Amino acid sequence: MTMDIDPVQETLYNVRNRVPNFLDLFQGWSQRSAAFRDHASAQFDIRYDDTPKGTMDLFKPTEVEDGTLLPLHIFIHGGYWQAMDKADFSYIAEQFVQNGIAVLIVNYDLCPDVTLDHIVEQMRAVVTWAWEKGDTYGLDPHNIHISGHSAGGHLVGELLTTDWQSRGEHPVHPSVIKSAISLSGLFDLTPLVQTTINTNVGLSATTAQTRSPMGKPCHINCPVLCAYGGLEGEGFEMQSAKAVEHFTAQGLEAELVKLENATHFDAVDALADPHSVVFQWALSHIKKVKG
Numbered sequence: 001m002t003m004d005i006d007p008v009q010e011t012l013y014n015v016r017n018r019v020p021n022f023l024d025l026f027q028g029w030s031q032r033s034a035a036f037r038d039h040a041s042a043q044f045d046i047r048y049d050d051t052p053k054g055t056m057d058l059f060k061p062t063e064v065e066d067g068t069l070l071p072l073h074i075f076i077h078g079g080y081w082q083a084m085d086k087a088d089f090s091y092i093a094e095q096f097v098q099n100g101i102a103v104l105i106v107n108y109d110l111c112p113d114v115t116l117d118h119i120v121e122q123m124r125a126v127v128t129w130a131w132e133k134g135d136t137y138g139l140d141p142h143n144i145h146i147s148g149h150s151a152g153g154h155l156v157g158e159l160l161t162t163d164w165q166s167r168g169e170h171p172v173h174p175s176v177i178k179s180a181i182s183l184s185g186l187f188d189l190t191p192l193v194q195t196t197i198n199t200n201v202g203l204s205a206t207t208a209q210t211r212s213p214m215g216k217p218c219h220i221n222c223p224v225l226c227a228y229g230g231l232e233g234e235g236f237e238m239q240s241a242k243a244v245e246h247f248t249a250q251g252l253e254a255e256l257v258k259l260e261n262a263t264h265f266d267a268v269d270a271l272a273d274p275h276s277v278v279f280q281w282a283l284s285h286i287k288k289v290k291g
Contacts, residue, residue, distance in 0.1 A: 003194065003198065003199070004194055005194055005195060005196060006191075006194035006195065009191045009192070009194060009195050009235075010194075010195045010196060011233075012191065012233055012234065012235030012236075013191060013192055013195055013197060013235050013236075014195065014196065014197065015150075015232070015263075015264040015265070018232070018233065018263070018264065019263045019264060019265055022265060025265045025266075026088065029088045029089065029091065030087070030088050032090075032091035033087060033088055033089060033090035033091045034087075034090075035091075036090050036091050036093070036094050037087075037090050040059050040090070040093070040094075040097070041059065041060050041061065041062045041097070042057060042058060042059045042060070042090075043057070043058045043137075044057045045057065046058055046137075048106070048122075048125050048126050048129040049122060049125045051109050051114075051118075051122065052109055052113075053107040053108055053109045053110070054107070054108070054109070054122060054125070055086070055106075055107050056086065056104045056105060056106040056107060056126065057086055057087075057090065057104070057105045058102065058103070058104055058137060059090070059093035059094075059096075059097050059102065059103045059104075059105070060097060060102045060138065061097045061098070061100050061101075061102070062097075064138065068138065069135060069138060069139060069140035069141075069143075070100065070101065070102040070138055070139055070140060071100075071101050071102065071140055071143040071144075071145070071286045071289065072101070072102050072103070072104065072130060072134060072139045072140065072143060072144050072145065073093075073096050073101055073102070073103045073104070073145045073146070073147065073282065073286070074103075074104045074106060074126060074127070074130065074144065074145070074146045074147070075089060075092050075093075075103060075104070075105050075106070075146075075147050075148065075152070075271070076106055076108075076123060076146070076147070076148035076149075076152035076153075076155045076156065077089050077105070077106075077107075077148070077149060077151075077152050078148070078149040078150025078151045078152045078153070078184075078268070079110075079150070079151055080150065080151050080197050080200075080201065081110065081111045081116055081119055081151045081154075081201055082110050082111040082112070082200045082201060083110065085107060086105045086106060086107040089105050089268075090105055091272055092105060092268070092271055092272050093105060094272065095272055095273075095274045095279060096282075098274075099283060101283075101286055102138070102139055104126070104130070106123070106126050108122045108123065109122065111200045111201045111202065112200040112201070112202060115202070116201060116203065116207070116211050117207075117211070119155070120155065120158045120211065123155045123158065123159060124158075124159065124162055124167070127144070127146070127159060127164075127172065127176060127177070128167070128170050128172055130144050130176075131144070131172045131173070131176050132170070141176075142175075142289070143178060143286065143289045144176055144177055144178060145177070145178050145179045145180070145181075145282065145285065145286055146159060146177055146179075146180050146181070147180065147181035147182070147183065147271060147282065148181075148182060148183065148185060149183040149184060149185075149267065149268040149271075150183070150184050150185065150186065150264065150268075151186065152183075152185070153182035153183055153184060153185020153186060153187075153226075154185055154186040154187065154189070154213065156180050156181070156182045156185060157182065157185060157186075157187050157213030157214075157243065158211070158213055159177065159180070159220070160177070160180055160213065160218050160219070160220045160222075160224070160247075161213045161216040161217065161218055161219060161220075162219055162220075163219045164176060164219055164220070165219075174219055174220060174221075175220075175221075175222075176220070177220045177222050178222055178285065178286075178289050179222050179223045179224070179225075179282070179285035179286070180220075180222055180223070180224045180225070181224075181225045181226075181227070181271070181278065181281070181282060182224070182225070182226045182227070182240065182243065183227050183228075183267045183268050183270065183271065183278070184227070184228050184229060184232060184236045184239075184240070184264050184267045184268075185226065185239060185240065185243065186236075186239055187212060187213045187214040187239050187240075187242065187243040187246070188212045188214040188239060188242065189203060189208040189209075189211055189212045190205065190208045190209060190212065191235065192208065193205055193208050213243070213246075214242060214243065214246055215246070217250065218247065218250045218252060221251060221252055222252065222253075223252070223253040223254075223255075223285055224243075224244075224247050224252055224253070224254040224255070225254075225255050225257060225278065225281050225282075226240040226241075226243050226244050226254065226255070226256050226257070227240065227256075227257040227258075227259055227267060227270065227277075227278050228240040228257075228258060228259065228267065229258075229259050229262035229263050229264055229266055229267040230258050230259055230260045230261055230262055231261060231262060231263045231266075232262075232263060232264045232267070236264065237258070240256055241256055244256040255281070257277055257278065257281075259276075259278075
């Protein structure tokens, strides 16, 4: 069946068309990540489930006192659920570990090999792993924070709207996530249905609504930061602004940040910049729990 493309939504959400040098940016991420891994204190390819890409890389400060449980930041990469790899984003961990914080950079299976439902369940499995097994890796299960870029921002929204205490044999306390950051995240997936992005994702109007965090009740009550690039266009600005309205209406402390002169791909770099408002927000909320 041929899918009709909506030219307005295609323009708003086909981010590679808006950033002609995106391949150079991707190469830069990869090079920064490889350089960091060369000297990082890390454990690679830790399994959180038995799926092909059900692995994650754990980065920790080089010096940790015996018996210390470290605060944990979990980062979920973007790529419209169909591209990219955790190895491209190791560099995100560098500033966190320099501040005494452990970081998990997670992988997940990609569309069209799997459905979006499958990927959401994988991210729930990551949080469950951190809650149940994190302490055996020197991680504090009571100081877990999450972030995600683009499709990863959508998955952050899915984690905030997960009913953690109804997860069968693996219930998780609803206070498990202490803060959350979405960088150019997607909270309403319905605009994507009639775009080329959806060719591999396979969303129908119904599944797009089902998998949209927008409109769902939040089961996590934690501070949330939604940031977007000032050069992204109104699509991602609207996604972040509406998400903040949605979270605030449910009693969450939600903040909207516009990253001036940032494209969609620049937005993720804010998490790796020690001077950015995004990194400082993340650090301050982790320290609040530590204190």
